[in-house]
Amino acid sequence: MLGKIQTNVSLKPYNTFGIECRSKYFVAIERERDVEAIFRFISREKPRHLVIGGGSNLLFKNDFFDGLTIHNRLKGIKLISENEHSVIIEAKGGEIWDDFVQFCVSRNYYGVENLSLIPGTTGAAPVQNIGAYGVELQDIFHSLTALHLETGERKIFSKEDCLFGYRDSYFKSREPDTYLIESVRFRLSKTKKLSLDYAHLKEQLPENPELQEVRALIINIRRSKLPDTEVTGNAGSFFKNPFVSREKLDELRNLYPRIPFYVQGDKLKIAAGWLIEQAGWKGKRIGDAGVHGKQALVLVNYGNSSGQDILSLASLIENSVFQKFGLRLEREVRVY
Ligand code: FAD
Ligand code: NAP
Numbered sequence: 001m002l003g004k005i006q007t008n009v010s011l012k013p014y015n016t017f018g019i020e021c022r023s024k025y026f027v028a029i030e031r032e033r034d035v036e037a038i039f040r041f042i043s044r045e046k047p048r049h050l051v052i053g054g055g056s057n058l059l060f061k062n063d064f065f066d067g068l069t070i071h072n073r074l075k076g077i078k079l080i081s082e083n084e085h086s087v088i089i090e091a092k093g094g095e096i097w098d099d100f101v102q103f104c105v106s107r108n109y110y111g112v113e114n115l116s117l118i119p120g121t122t123g124a125a126p127v128q129n130i131g132a133y134g135v136e137l138q139d140i141f142h143s144l145t146a147l148h149l150e151t152g153e154r155k156i157f158s159k160e161d162c163l164f165g166y167r168d169s170y171f172k173s174r175e176p177d178t179y180l181i182e183s184v185r186f187r188l189s190k191t192k193k194l195s196l197d198y199a200h201l202k203e204q205l206p207e208n209p210e211l212q213e214v215r216a217l218i219i220n221i222r223r224s225k226l227p228d229t230e231v232t233g234n235a236g237s238f239f240k241n242p243f244v245s246r247e248k249l250d251e252l253r254n255l256y257p258r259i260p261f262y263v264q265g266d267k268l269k270i271a272a273g274w275l276i277e278q279a280g281w282k283g284k285r286i287g288d289a290g291v292h293g294k295q296a297l298v299l300v301n302y303g304n305s306s307g308q309d310i311l312s313l314a315s316l317i318e319n320s321v322f323q324k325f326g327l328r329l330e331r332e333v334r335v336y
Helices: 032-045 097-106 170-174 199-204 211-225 246-255 272-278 307-325
Strands: 006-010 022-029 048-052 064-072 077-082 086-092 141-148 154-158 179-189 233-237 261-264 267-270 289-291 298-301
Touching: 022 032, 032 064, 032 179, 064 179, 077 097, 086 097, 097 211, 199 211, 246 267, 267 272, 272 307, 289 307, 298 307
Parallel strands: 022 064, 048 064
Antiparallel strands: 006 022, 077 086, 086 179, 141 154, 141 179, 233 298, 261 267, 289 298
């Protein structure tokens, strides 16, 4: 059924929270020409539209999505250019992110290894400027090509155009659900350059590790700490880490001397997982909605949770954290 618009399709297999939600219209795209057909459908029917990749950073709040869900399966990775020091690689938006990481690591291209095993697709990676272990997508980003779903205009976005921020971009907060990201280009280094600042990496790697060792360790840590989406529904961190002023941090440190914080350029970041844990939520469960026992930032669906159940739990957590610490948690996951 590739490229064909289907009706009343269950999105349960397409979101890692495993929430049941039926989409009025649904289409899977695998070829460039499918994209053109979708554009024609949108121009004619003017439905609300949503592009999904792996469905690993979204939550459906209702059991029906009154619009068109476009499942991006455009695949392909190719070398665009190279010189002595670096390469430019292009990946299609539906390419599985970790397959792209493996492609780079196996060829000794440096820069993307800390983002190993992040679920989802390459086209979604710029949407929230994915990050892990001190590396963000913007550190290796070159440019992307996106199709405006209402005008059909194809546009190349430079790094500046994307307005990348902490788990944020133009596509997440400025013009959400407007573009289909068709392909992304990355600049990677051919000379050895590793980011090993995070304690887990420093502590567990040998001196002068190889690129492959960094990827293997990150995969091991992630597998041991995060719930497997095949077993327990989740969308990774539900909340972002908050940034605070120096005054606020001093106030909190007086009350909680062990509060974890990090200096990020000229900003101060607090670990939201710690705040949630201190507010008593780690491992808690209300019906089938719960807080992961190994990382309190991750909300889980134990089986039959609805989107509303997850959102109710999220609100309780937000209120507790605000009452205890005076900090408002911001949601990282996109809610539809
Ligand atoms: P989806 O969930 O399908 O979509 C997410 C958003 O992007 C939606 O708004 C969607 O409309 C939009 N979108 C998707 N594809 C396109 C496209 N081609 N064009 C335009 N818009 C698009 N995130 C991190 O940053 N760091 C992590 O370490 C991390 N770890 C995770 C661990 C687990 C276990 C899980 C479940 C999630 C984790 N995430 C992490 C979140 C998630 O994997 C990433 O945000 C990922 O990039 C989402 O990709 P996706 O294809 O699943 O996007
Ligand atoms: P962790 O290493 O136990 O660290 C807890 C928090 O402290 C993280 O949120 C991280 O912030 C921050 N932190 C730790 N060391 C830091 C340093 N040296 N400099 C700056 N900040 C530091 O976290 P974890 O849960 O095991 O996750 C490991 C990495 O994977 C993190 O980068 C995390 O963001 C990423 N991850 C993301 C998701 C998601 O869905 N977004 C899910 C799982 C894991 P940052 O989060 O800003 O890095």
